[in-house]
Amino acid sequence: MVAFARRSFPRVAWLVALAALACGGGSDSVGTAPSAPTTPTTPTTPALDTTGFLEFVAGTAPLVIVAPHGGALRPTNIPDRTCTGCEVLADANTADLARKVADAVALKLGQRPFLAINHLHRVKFDGNRDQTEATGGNAILNGVWDTWQTSLDSARVRAARIGGRSLYIELHGHAHAIARIELGYLLSGSQLRMTDSALAIGQFLRQTSIAKLATDARSGASGTALLRGAPSLGGLLVAAGYPTVPSPADVAPKDGESYFTGGYNTVRHGSLNGGVTDAIQIECYSTGIRDTDANRAAFATVLANALAEFLKKQYGWPTAAR
Numbered sequence: 001m002v003a004f005a006r007r008s009f010p011r012v013a014w015l016v017a018l019a020a021l022a023c024g025g026g027s028d029s030v031g032t033a034p035s036a037p038t039t040p041t042t043p044t045t046p047a048l049d050t051t052g053f054l055e056f057v058a059g060t061a062p063l064v065i066v067a068p069h070g071g072a073l074r075p076t077n078i079p080d081r082t083c084t085g086c087e088v089l090a091d092a093n094t095a096d097l098a099r100k101v102a103d104a105v106a107l108k109l110g111q112r113p114f115l116a117i118n119h120l121h122r123v124k125f126d127g128n129r130d131q132t133e134a135t136g137g138n139a140i141l142n143g144v145w146d147t148w149q150t151s152l153d154s155a156r157v158r159a160a161r162i163g164g165r166s167l168y169i170e171l172h173g174h175a176h177a178i179a180r181i182e183l184g185y186l187l188s189g190s191q192l193r194m195t196d197s198a199l200a201i202g203q204f205l206r207q208t209s210i211a212k213l214a215t216d217a218r219s220g221a222s223g224t225a226l227l228r229g230a231p232s233l234g235g236l237l238v239a240a241g242y243p244t245v246p247s248p249a250d251v252a253p254k255d256g257e258s259y260f261t262g263g264y265n266t267v268r269h270g271s272l273n274g275g276v277t278d279a280i281q282i283e284c285y286s287t288g289i290r291d292t293d294a295n296r297a298a299f300a301t302v303l304a305n306a307l308a309e310f311l312k313k314q315y316g317w318p319t320a321a322r
Contacts, residue, residue, distance in 0.1 A: 068127025
Protein backbone atom coordinates (compact mmCIF):
# COMPACT_ATOMS: atom_id res chain seq x y z
CA MET A 1 0.00 0.00 0.00
CA VAL A 2 1.43 3.35 -1.02
CA ALA A 3 2.28 5.71 1.82
CA PHE A 4 1.43 9.30 1.01
CA ALA A 5 3.07 12.38 2.43
CA ARG A 6 0.85 14.93 4.12
CA ARG A 7 0.84 18.70 4.10
CA SER A 8 -1.75 21.15 5.44
CA PHE A 9 -2.45 24.28 3.44
CA PRO A 10 -2.98 27.58 5.30
CA ARG A 11 -6.59 28.71 5.62
CA VAL A 12 -7.48 31.00 2.76
CA ALA A 13 -7.59 34.71 3.51
CA TRP A 14 -11.31 35.09 2.76
CA LEU A 15 -12.05 34.40 6.43
CA VAL A 16 -10.51 37.73 7.39
CA ALA A 17 -10.48 39.73 4.19
CA LEU A 18 -14.10 40.36 3.29
CA ALA A 19 -13.26 44.03 2.83
CA ALA A 20 -10.79 43.19 0.09
CA LEU A 21 -13.39 42.42 -2.59
CA ALA A 22 -12.55 43.68 -6.04
CA CYS A 23 -14.73 43.87 -9.13
CA GLY A 24 -12.65 42.77 -12.11
CA GLY A 25 -13.28 41.61 -15.64
CA GLY A 26 -12.13 38.39 -17.22
CA SER A 27 -9.73 37.79 -20.05
CA ASP A 28 -9.45 35.11 -22.69
CA SER A 29 -5.68 35.30 -22.49
CA VAL A 30 -3.99 32.12 -21.29
CA GLY A 31 -0.76 33.95 -20.49
CA THR A 32 2.76 32.60 -20.33
CA ALA A 33 3.64 29.48 -18.39
CA PRO A 34 5.85 30.19 -15.38
CA SER A 35 8.87 28.11 -14.57
CA ALA A 36 8.36 25.24 -12.17
CA PRO A 37 9.10 25.93 -8.50
CA THR A 38 12.61 24.98 -7.48
CA THR A 39 11.36 23.47 -4.23
CA PRO A 40 8.10 21.69 -5.09
CA THR A 41 5.43 21.51 -2.45
CA THR A 42 3.83 18.24 -1.47
CA PRO A 43 0.14 17.87 -2.33
CA THR A 44 -1.92 17.02 0.73
CA THR A 45 -3.29 13.47 0.76
CA PRO A 46 -5.73 11.92 0.97
CA ALA A 47 -8.00 14.65 2.37
CA LEU A 48 -9.04 18.09 1.17
CA ASP A 49 -7.11 21.22 2.04
CA THR A 50 -8.23 23.15 5.09
CA THR A 51 -10.91 25.13 3.24
CA GLY A 52 -12.38 21.96 1.76
CA PHE A 53 -12.28 23.51 -1.72
CA LEU A 54 -9.31 21.69 -3.28
CA GLU A 55 -8.20 18.07 -3.25
CA PHE A 56 -4.73 16.76 -4.07
CA VAL A 57 -3.62 13.12 -4.00
CA ALA A 58 0.05 12.33 -4.46
CA GLY A 59 1.01 9.67 -6.97
CA THR A 60 3.72 7.20 -7.91
CA ALA A 61 3.42 7.42 -11.71
CA PRO A 62 4.58 10.14 -14.16
CA LEU A 63 0.96 11.08 -14.82
CA VAL A 64 -1.23 13.91 -13.48
CA ILE A 65 -5.04 13.78 -13.73
CA VAL A 66 -6.89 17.07 -13.16
CA ALA A 67 -10.57 18.10 -12.96
CA PRO A 68 -10.76 21.92 -12.73
CA HIS A 69 -14.46 22.40 -13.52
CA GLY A 70 -16.22 19.52 -11.78
CA GLY A 71 -16.91 21.13 -8.42
CA ALA A 72 -20.33 21.59 -6.82
CA LEU A 73 -19.60 23.74 -3.74
CA ARG A 74 -21.25 27.18 -3.71
CA PRO A 75 -20.31 28.84 -0.41
CA THR A 76 -22.66 31.75 0.23
CA ASN A 77 -19.87 33.84 1.73
CA ILE A 78 -17.98 33.84 -1.59
CA PRO A 79 -19.41 36.14 -4.28
CA ASP A 80 -20.39 34.67 -7.62
CA ARG A 81 -18.10 35.43 -10.54
CA THR A 82 -19.89 38.10 -12.58
CA CYS A 83 -17.00 39.36 -14.69
CA THR A 84 -17.65 40.01 -18.38
CA GLY A 85 -17.00 36.88 -20.41
CA CYS A 86 -16.62 34.62 -17.40
CA GLU A 87 -17.87 31.07 -18.01
CA VAL A 88 -19.85 29.77 -15.04
CA LEU A 89 -21.24 26.41 -16.18
CA ALA A 90 -19.69 23.39 -14.48
CA ASP A 91 -18.50 20.30 -16.36
CA ALA A 92 -20.94 17.80 -14.88
CA ASN A 93 -19.54 14.63 -13.34
CA THR A 94 -15.92 15.32 -14.30
CA ALA A 95 -14.73 15.22 -10.68
CA ASP A 96 -16.07 11.68 -10.35
CA LEU A 97 -14.70 10.80 -13.78
CA ALA A 98 -11.23 12.00 -12.77
CA ARG A 99 -11.30 9.88 -9.64
CA LYS A 100 -12.42 6.84 -11.62
CA VAL A 101 -9.66 7.37 -14.20
CA ALA A 102 -7.06 7.64 -11.43
CA ASP A 103 -8.34 4.42 -9.85
CA ALA A 104 -8.39 2.62 -13.20
CA VAL A 105 -4.80 3.69 -13.94
CA ALA A 106 -3.71 2.45 -10.52
CA LEU A 107 -5.42 -0.87 -11.19
CA LYS A 108 -3.85 -1.14 -14.64
CA LEU A 109 -0.29 -0.12 -13.75
CA GLY A 110 -0.03 -0.83 -10.05
CA GLN A 111 1.08 2.80 -9.68
CA ARG A 112 -1.21 5.73 -8.90
CA PRO A 113 -1.27 8.98 -10.88
CA PHE A 114 -1.28 12.35 -9.17
CA LEU A 115 -4.84 13.64 -8.84
CA ALA A 116 -6.16 17.18 -8.43
CA ILE A 117 -9.83 18.17 -8.13
CA ASN A 118 -11.34 21.62 -7.68
CA HIS A 119 -14.50 21.19 -5.60
CA LEU A 120 -15.72 24.77 -5.98
CA HIS A 121 -18.47 25.31 -8.55
CA ARG A 122 -17.31 27.29 -11.55
CA VAL A 123 -19.65 30.16 -10.69
CA LYS A 124 -17.37 30.74 -7.69
CA PHE A 125 -13.94 29.78 -9.02
CA ASP A 126 -12.53 28.65 -12.38
CA GLY A 127 -9.58 26.27 -12.10
CA ASN A 128 -8.49 26.82 -15.71
CA ARG A 129 -7.97 30.58 -15.98
CA ASP A 130 -5.48 33.23 -14.94
CA GLN A 131 -5.98 34.64 -11.48
CA THR A 132 -8.18 37.59 -12.40
CA GLU A 133 -10.66 35.57 -14.44
CA ALA A 134 -10.46 32.49 -12.22
CA THR A 135 -11.53 34.49 -9.18
CA GLY A 136 -13.79 36.91 -11.00
CA GLY A 137 -11.74 39.67 -9.42
CA ASN A 138 -12.74 38.51 -5.93
CA ALA A 139 -9.52 39.02 -3.99
CA ILE A 140 -10.70 36.70 -1.22
CA LEU A 141 -10.06 33.80 -3.63
CA ASN A 142 -6.50 34.75 -4.54
CA GLY A 143 -5.15 32.32 -1.96
CA VAL A 144 -7.24 29.50 -3.43
CA TRP A 145 -5.86 30.23 -6.91
CA ASP A 146 -2.28 30.33 -5.59
CA THR A 147 -2.71 27.00 -3.79
CA TRP A 148 -4.38 25.40 -6.80
CA GLN A 149 -1.78 26.43 -9.36
CA THR A 150 1.34 25.93 -7.23
CA SER A 151 0.07 22.48 -6.27
CA LEU A 152 -0.44 21.61 -9.95
CA ASP A 153 3.08 22.90 -10.59
CA SER A 154 4.34 20.67 -7.81
CA ALA A 155 2.44 17.61 -9.04
CA ARG A 156 3.90 17.78 -12.55
CA VAL A 157 7.42 18.39 -11.23
CA ARG A 158 7.17 15.43 -8.87
CA ALA A 159 5.60 13.26 -11.59
CA ALA A 160 8.49 14.08 -13.93
CA ARG A 161 10.99 13.06 -11.26
CA ILE A 162 9.45 9.59 -11.31
CA GLY A 163 9.71 8.98 -15.04
CA GLY A 164 12.20 11.58 -16.22
CA ARG A 165 9.27 13.28 -17.95
CA SER A 166 5.52 13.30 -17.39
CA LEU A 167 2.07 13.69 -18.89
CA TYR A 168 -0.59 16.11 -17.60
CA ILE A 169 -4.20 15.19 -18.45
CA GLU A 170 -7.06 17.61 -17.80
CA LEU A 171 -10.64 16.37 -17.96
CA HIS A 172 -13.50 18.60 -19.10
CA GLY A 173 -17.04 18.25 -20.43
CA HIS A 174 -18.59 19.83 -23.52
CA ALA A 175 -22.09 20.15 -24.94
CA HIS A 176 -21.18 20.72 -28.59
CA ALA A 177 -23.46 19.41 -31.32
CA ILE A 178 -21.13 16.56 -32.31
CA ALA A 179 -20.79 13.77 -29.75
CA ARG A 180 -17.06 13.20 -29.90
CA ILE A 181 -14.09 13.64 -27.61
CA GLU A 182 -12.11 16.80 -28.31
CA LEU A 183 -8.40 16.68 -27.54
CA GLY A 184 -6.81 20.09 -27.04
CA TYR A 185 -3.16 20.63 -27.92
CA LEU A 186 -3.32 24.45 -28.35
CA LEU A 187 -3.74 24.25 -32.12
CA SER A 188 -6.84 25.87 -33.61
CA GLY A 189 -9.30 24.10 -35.86
CA SER A 190 -7.89 25.90 -38.90
CA GLN A 191 -4.37 24.81 -38.01
CA LEU A 192 -5.49 21.21 -37.56
CA ARG A 193 -7.08 21.35 -41.03
CA MET A 194 -3.62 21.84 -42.52
CA THR A 195 -1.90 18.83 -44.07
CA ASP A 196 0.69 16.88 -42.10
CA SER A 197 3.44 18.23 -44.34
CA ALA A 198 2.27 21.82 -43.86
CA LEU A 199 2.19 21.34 -40.09
CA ALA A 200 5.69 19.90 -40.16
CA ILE A 201 7.17 22.51 -42.51
CA GLY A 202 5.60 25.32 -40.52
CA GLN A 203 6.91 23.81 -37.28
CA PHE A 204 3.43 24.06 -35.77
CA LEU A 205 4.16 21.15 -33.42
CA ARG A 206 6.46 23.51 -31.52
CA GLN A 207 3.38 25.58 -30.74
CA THR A 208 1.57 22.72 -29.00
CA SER A 209 1.28 21.53 -25.42
CA ILE A 210 3.13 18.34 -26.48
CA ALA A 211 6.07 20.18 -28.05
CA LYS A 212 8.58 18.09 -26.09
CA LEU A 213 7.00 14.76 -27.02
CA ALA A 214 6.64 15.81 -30.67
CA THR A 215 10.43 15.84 -31.02
CA ASP A 216 11.42 13.13 -28.54
CA ALA A 217 8.95 10.24 -28.47
CA ARG A 218 10.52 6.94 -27.42
CA SER A 219 8.73 5.20 -30.29
CA GLY A 220 10.26 7.53 -32.85
CA ALA A 221 6.79 8.54 -34.06
CA SER A 222 6.54 11.89 -35.81
CA GLY A 223 4.90 14.90 -34.22
CA THR A 224 1.92 14.75 -36.57
CA ALA A 225 1.48 11.03 -35.87
CA LEU A 226 1.40 11.80 -32.14
CA LEU A 227 -1.12 14.55 -32.81
CA ARG A 228 -3.63 12.56 -34.90
CA GLY A 229 -2.12 9.33 -36.15
CA ALA A 230 -2.60 5.75 -34.97
CA PRO A 231 -0.13 6.13 -32.05
CA SER A 232 -1.79 9.33 -30.79
CA LEU A 233 -4.12 9.39 -27.81
CA GLY A 234 -6.92 10.14 -30.24
CA GLY A 235 -5.96 7.09 -32.28
CA LEU A 236 -6.07 4.88 -29.21
CA LEU A 237 -9.47 6.21 -28.14
CA VAL A 238 -10.96 5.77 -31.61
CA ALA A 239 -9.65 2.21 -31.72
CA ALA A 240 -11.50 1.61 -28.45
CA GLY A 241 -14.77 2.88 -29.93
CA TYR A 242 -14.89 6.52 -28.81
CA PRO A 243 -15.14 9.14 -31.62
CA THR A 244 -12.32 11.62 -31.15
CA VAL A 245 -10.86 14.68 -32.85
CA PRO A 246 -8.02 14.92 -33.77
CA SER A 247 -7.52 11.27 -34.67
CA PRO A 248 -6.95 9.14 -37.79
CA ALA A 249 -10.73 8.95 -38.22
CA ASP A 250 -11.34 12.68 -37.70
CA VAL A 251 -8.15 14.65 -38.28
CA ALA A 252 -9.64 18.09 -37.62
CA PRO A 253 -12.92 19.84 -36.88
CA LYS A 254 -14.53 21.13 -40.06
CA ASP A 255 -14.91 24.84 -40.61
CA GLY A 256 -17.74 26.08 -38.40
CA GLU A 257 -17.67 23.11 -36.00
CA SER A 258 -17.16 23.87 -32.33
CA TYR A 259 -13.86 22.72 -30.85
CA PHE A 260 -11.94 23.46 -27.65
CA THR A 261 -8.23 23.97 -28.30
CA GLY A 262 -6.99 24.02 -24.70
CA GLY A 263 -6.77 26.69 -22.04
CA TYR A 264 -4.66 28.38 -19.40
CA ASN A 265 -3.63 25.14 -17.74
CA THR A 266 -2.66 23.46 -21.01
CA VAL A 267 -0.24 26.33 -21.61
CA ARG A 268 1.08 26.55 -18.07
CA HIS A 269 1.54 22.85 -17.41
CA GLY A 270 2.44 21.58 -20.90
CA SER A 271 5.70 21.77 -22.83
CA LEU A 272 4.86 24.72 -25.10
CA ASN A 273 7.38 26.88 -23.26
CA GLY A 274 9.86 24.12 -22.49
CA GLY A 275 10.07 21.57 -19.73
CA VAL A 276 9.56 17.82 -19.68
CA THR A 277 5.81 17.65 -19.02
CA ASP A 278 3.37 17.45 -21.92
CA ALA A 279 -0.30 18.36 -21.52
CA ILE A 280 -3.51 17.26 -23.23
CA GLN A 281 -6.96 18.69 -22.55
CA ILE A 282 -9.69 16.06 -22.90
CA GLU A 283 -13.19 17.41 -23.56
CA CYS A 284 -15.76 14.65 -23.05
CA TYR A 285 -19.31 14.63 -24.37
CA SER A 286 -22.04 13.59 -21.96
CA THR A 287 -24.16 10.69 -23.26
CA GLY A 288 -22.09 7.54 -23.17
CA ILE A 289 -19.20 8.99 -21.14
CA ARG A 290 -20.24 11.35 -18.34
CA ASP A 291 -23.97 10.75 -17.95
CA THR A 292 -24.12 7.63 -15.77
CA ASP A 293 -21.91 5.98 -13.20
CA ALA A 294 -21.60 2.89 -15.40
CA ASN A 295 -20.59 4.94 -18.44
CA ARG A 296 -18.04 6.89 -16.44
CA ALA A 297 -16.54 3.66 -15.12
CA ALA A 298 -16.41 2.12 -18.60
CA PHE A 299 -14.75 5.16 -20.14
CA ALA A 300 -12.33 5.46 -17.22
CA THR A 301 -11.11 1.93 -17.94
CA VAL A 302 -10.71 2.67 -21.66
CA LEU A 303 -8.86 5.94 -21.00
CA ALA A 304 -6.63 4.27 -18.40
CA ASN A 305 -5.68 1.56 -20.90
CA ALA A 306 -4.97 4.18 -23.56
CA LEU A 307 -2.85 6.26 -21.18
CA ALA A 308 -0.92 3.17 -20.07
CA GLU A 309 -0.11 2.31 -23.68
CA PHE A 310 0.75 5.92 -24.48
CA LEU A 311 3.11 6.17 -21.50
CA LYS A 312 4.80 2.90 -22.37
CA LYS A 313 5.31 3.50 -26.08
CA GLN A 314 5.93 7.24 -26.15
CA TYR A 315 7.53 7.89 -22.75
CA GLY A 316 9.20 4.55 -22.10
CA TRP A 317 7.42 4.11 -18.77
CA PRO A 318 7.30 1.82 -16.93
CA THR A 319 10.88 0.91 -17.70
CA ALA A 320 11.82 -2.73 -18.13
CA ALA A 321 13.39 -2.65 -14.67
CA ARG A 322 10.18 -1.58 -12.95
